[in-house]
Amino acid sequence: MSGTDKTQEPVTGGPAIVLVQPQLGQNIGTAARAMWNCGLTDLRLVRPREGWPNDWAVKAASGADIVIEAARVFDSTADAIADLTQVYAATARRRDMIQEILTPRAAAAQMRAQSAAGARIGVLFGPERAGLTNDDMALADRIIEAPLNPAYKSLNLAQAVLLVAYEWYQAGAATPDRQVVQGVTGPASKADLMGLFEHLEGELDACGFLRVREKRPSMVRNIRNIFQRAGLMEQEVKTLRGIITCLTTRRHRD
């Protein structure tokens, strides 16, 4: 998916993403890309294994330079979250601790409310293989766990970041569930539709398709229903009438 839209401003001010001991620069880059896809810019790295800055991260970020360039490195998880007031930990491994576990969607709604009330929020993600340590988990106020296939819950690091960032963005997005892109045309009026129906039915009468008198009303209804359901645009009605004209002209010629 690609493309930009200048009519909306990017969303910022979302949670900090804290990657604790990430192993691969490539995963940091893909995570940064996922963050910027969802308007997040505050990336914090705790002891990245391959060091920082990292060329693989830049390459994998694929243009999300704003996130990579602003990334900060910390020596400990505690340092990385020192300025925050609410910390979530993303994990799929249940620990022997008393924890409140939220879906990414519920966490996003909560973060939006907390953020509006002035909270400074961060989400912890553990290393690719091992996940967060119990000590890091104990620094978090709440746990985020995505409902996933119980037979295979293991998410790639960047995929885990994407789900949290995506839900954050969705919780504030005003995009309607359904849009119809119409180009230069608008929906057909009922008059347009009636014109089409009468044109078509006139030709169908002429060619004998509707010749059985007692069946004609139900046949007409069924044919009209096909075009009703299509939700035709003005331009499409013109196109269909052109098709009818073309087809019948050819027949007249034969």
Add this chain to the structure above:
Amino acid sequence: MSGTDKTQEPVTGGPAIVLVQPQLGQNIGTAARAMWNCGLTDLRLVRPREGWPNDWAVKAASGADIVIEAARVFDSTADAIADLTQVYAATARRRDMIQEILTPRAAAAQMRAQSAAGARIGVLFGPERAGLTNDDMALADRIIEAPLNPAYKSLNLAQAVLLVAYEWYQAGAATPDRQVVQGVTGPASKADLMGLFEHLEGELDACGFLRVREKRPSMVRNIRNIFQRAGLMEQEVKTLRGIITCLTTRRHRD
């Protein structure tokens, strides 16, 4: 995120994921992993550039072998979707076509309903760089476009697959938004709490913390409130009482 849970069965029967001319085996593998995270198994590849089977794909799938092994290769998009009855196209590039555009969430709800009514569903994803061609788009009934940062909508291929698969899974998941994992313990009773309060206040009286008589009621209320809000478990009340005992024993010893 990692871990498994044997109490739930994996969800299957979801949409086929059709990758049209994917460039990199690694992306096919990561997409397969995202599919299996969300219980999807029907992967279809139209002319993968690096050929098939592909070692990079197997490596990147990171255990989602069930998807990789069952993947099928087709010569054209039309062949890949021939057995389907409803086809969606995932893209962020608006075309000069009349299209119904759905969010991944709205599309997932629609797919669930269609699937329950017997539809065989697929979702098309274009090549990493160029996206779907207009010809491929014209094969789809509806468009899926994720609401994303307008300044940076370009999703990695596997990330795009994840969002569609994730929303499919969420639309059928019965996971509560919020759970509290309690381990072997249960919530503290009010009697437990009162026992804690009286224990603490007795010691605070003894050490002089509550010595200013007119302030005592409000101080007690404020202290109780802290522990009320914490939603304490039975085991935690015992722990707190142990702490009080330990602290005061030490003081008595001094």
